[in-house]
Amino acid sequence: MFQLPFPVRDANAASGSDQFGNLPEWDLSDLYTGEDAPELKRDLQWLESECSSFASDYEGKLADIDADGLLTCVLRNEKINGIAGRIMSYAGLRYYQLTTDADRAKFMSDMQEAITVFTTPLVFFTLELNRIDDAVLTAHFAANTDLARYKPVFDRIRAMKPYQLSDELEKFLHDLGVVGDAWERLFDETIAGLTFCIDGDELNIEGTLNLLTEQDRSKREAASRELAAVFQDNIKIFARVHNTQAKEKEIVDRWRGMPSAQAGRHLSNDVEPEVVEALRSAVVAAYPKLSHRYYDLKRKWLGLERMQVWDRNAPLPMENTRTVSWAEAEQTVMEAYTAFDPRMGELAAPFFSKGWIDAGVKPGKAPGAFAHPTVTDVHPYVMLNYLGKPRDVMTLAHELGHGVHQVLAAGQGEMLSSTPLTLAETASVFGEMLTFRKMLDKAETKEQRKILLAGKVEDMINTVVRQIAFYDFECKLHAARAEGELTPDDINALWMSVQAESLGECFDFMDGYETFWAYIPHFVHSPFYVYAYAFGDGLVNALYSVYAEGDEGFEDKYFEMLKAGGSKHHKELLAPFGLDASDPKFWDKGLSMISGFIDELEAMED
Template identity: 80%
Template structure:
């Protein structure tokens, strides 16, 4: 039950890249601890060691003897342990992600992780003994104590793992062994952060190079894509080793636990039924011709191309003006959109900008991508960006700030119930993007600007829905193939290419070297099968936003209640007040029809 809060999931001082972006904010981590050698941190580490030992001494082998009040005391003590362990690992992890190439930060995080793992190993008994109790025993305790009954959703999620639980000794062994798997993730992170590229004579890290794929100049996009392919190829054996090892470790775990598929564990942690995910996946794949194939054919026409290359996929439109959005403008745009929906949303978002809760600049050694890390419920979230002043970076800010608002609102649920399943974790982030997009669209000064904005939104949605489901299919194939033996880099390359043409459509050609582009996607390593949560979140938000447009009266209060619920309710219960049901196969068609409608409008503009 101890969450490993040093590993935020990536969503993918000086001004960056020579651009004048204004003063970019940096993290102030002192709300967690004053420094890595502070007395406060040392005291918490000592407290954690003793608290875990005391907890095990008081409760191991005795859970069956507890009454409802005793159970409530145990849960509250466990939550306090989670909070302290999470605070320590959040501090160590965030410092590390600021500068992954710094050996002192790497050592500090690794040392913290090892100590926390050792200290919390005695707690493994708690979930094991809990899962040996009869349902009737727990139900009686819940009926006897309302304060304890509040935790029932967390207990239900733990007990969903009951059929896959191993012996106490094995579970403790696996808990201890977790730091070894983490080492492979760190190898991936440090390899990615340390990659060096050169485009048009300019040395760049991976974030700066990927950024060039959205440049107006086509030769620059081509040069950046070819340079990415060259560097990935030079490092492909390392990436293949990481993926082989991680996939094999997962296969061993799944086999020992008796999980029927590689995806089962993710579905359980997401509190979502496999058939719901399958319905989502099938709906998106069936819509490829209506969405990505149709849009990219339209884009090829705008670009004056008969065939698109991979470096054209995220190209700006010819009629799009190349401009840099400075930080103040990005902040004002997003905050205005949030306030326009509900002033409470902007009030929650404001401290992120004023109190050092955002780290925005691109810096050497900083982890690529973006994330919002909730830390622990008695502190606050932190947002990491790699802000380069692109219009899409504004949408990334809107996205991560949505996560942050969600995490602030859910914190009232406490450590056991605040975290939402990944499928629901994307709700507020994608909704924040939609609010920002609609605000910008309403302000379009003419049809040409509206066209550019609509096209940009369609591309973002295709990247969120189509691309992520293609990623999910790739992962399914990868893990299935790994069960048959070691995969060579060429094997993995072939699996990657098998999903690309299907998802992107016949207008694309794929240059030699593109087959290695699976190598830099962090989700495949950090959190297998995470990616379908993006498509789930986008479809859910499209349906939510349609409900908002149809019936705005009272929507805000229902929306805030949904975010405040955190992980305390199943997706059916959360969506019921809006008249929505994700288990209905037609639900996904509603979300996809919004994307289709935007493409319809773009096609009509051609007429």
């Protein structure tokens, strides 16, 4: 199955305006010029024919072909992935520009179904690869160095060997994938179609979430209560989607013999369960010195006895809420990237000038932000919902980091360029850190420095603490669903069980906040994705510490790490920097950076 991109930031953003300047829009013609483009028709015909030929040429024969023959087979499979990926990238990106458009939704669905039908005969490929004896495969790698380059791909495929089903069942599950996609589309279209009425204005979800960062507390409260009311009105749909998706996953996992609901995600992330558990344990243990301590500080700054949920992302009282134009946002990020290394600025520049970014907020556009790599012979596309908030500048820096990473990794080819989610956040979070440090260096007053530090701490808490709380919620959700159907109230209770623990004792929770799980796309699109954010933030904090200490040749080593794409394990990628994510103390190094920022904020109170 070819997965579509989806919003990847738990960011607050909302509806567009001319005040930001000339916001860029995507030019998708580098993929196809339209639904009726002759190149698209040609590629669909080629894909159908090549998938059939591939199956005819190789099914039942992989165990007997030599190293050169296996390389030819792999290269043909890679080209199939590239053409299918191009088609689905085009269909998916058009859909996310306007999810409420029936024609775009139909086109995407038709493309997905066609590609599923075409590629079902190829299910044998990974199954038969896993039946090749280890010694035979090792001999093939020794005999052909070009084939040996794909060893990381083979390793990831063979990691699934213990959980492989019969050929017939695997084909059945492949075909059934379009049904799961339909539930994801129901979620996307429901979210995009929601309207929220605040002070007589009708807003979409982005516009409403954006009000949670307003200086006026009454506006934040109004937005929170309206979010709760609309989520409650649609809670049965959201509960049905989550119940169905979690049950489908439980059934597939049970048939495969997966040891846990999380195991599949760990395998796809090429990360050991004990490493994830070490990360999770380190973050939970740090709640008191991170989120609890920071929010208690913020409570005092806001002059409150108790914090409410609508105060979590509030600006500081002394903060002059201003609109950042698109031109200023571009200049800020480009300056930070170029100052780190001119090569990074050169890689980022085309995103702004060639239609690789879609920045404006428009009715029906998907919420959030993402960078989609498309295919290695085209280029990535970045989606934003830009509203001129300082945090939107950080989101631009984040997604542009993804884009630069994807451009650099493209040299690995279609099968080796894609990084596991845990490493996919490296360049994005590093890009944010570069931008933040550049802005901090420019701070002219203690007050400006305090505002910037507080904003960065909040972003890091949202990326680390909040995402681990999300992960715990998902663990509880999937465990509970395995025991039976969950009512909306059941899911609400699971959500609330992680909120107080992660946010701290200074918070009260309004009636209705228990439904706020409903709009998080990761839970539906990619279960257990969320810990990758905490992984990436911790990794980058440790990495940035090495950079700040003046590690010789850091920039070159950093570029080599990004160029590696998915061709190396996290242990091998981090070794040149003297870092090891499997060491439990590694996570403390990253968390101590957040704690250090809070120390500085506390010192400012004296």
